[in-house]
Amino acid sequence: MTMAVVTVIGLVSVNEDQAYALGKYLEITEPLLASVGARIVDRYVLESQVVGNGQVQTVVVVEYPSKEAVDRVFHSSEYERAIPFRDKAFAEYSVHVAA
Secondary structure (H helix, E strand, O other), X not given: OOOOOEEXXXXXXXXXXXXXXXXXXXXXXXXXXXXXXOEEEEEEEOOOOOOOOOOOXXXXXXXXXXXXXXXXXXXXXXXXXXXHHHXXXXXXXXXXXXX
């Protein structure tokens, strides 16, 4: 029997002048994802926008083993510690659970 996978989509734009903050954010979040069995499965750099006024540069697709694993990451004290770095590292940052 295979376990249902939860797909999470991140829509982000990096602040190019905040490399240190981005590095610290990734230093915290990469092991956090691994600890719950999540993995980045795809990453897309957006080359042009057809409609809308968003400023998203990159789409990141992450698979989690369950919705509980998603909640464990985003409601953890480790992720809370990453938020100040996230807020500096990204001009745009939103995370969505795909249906």
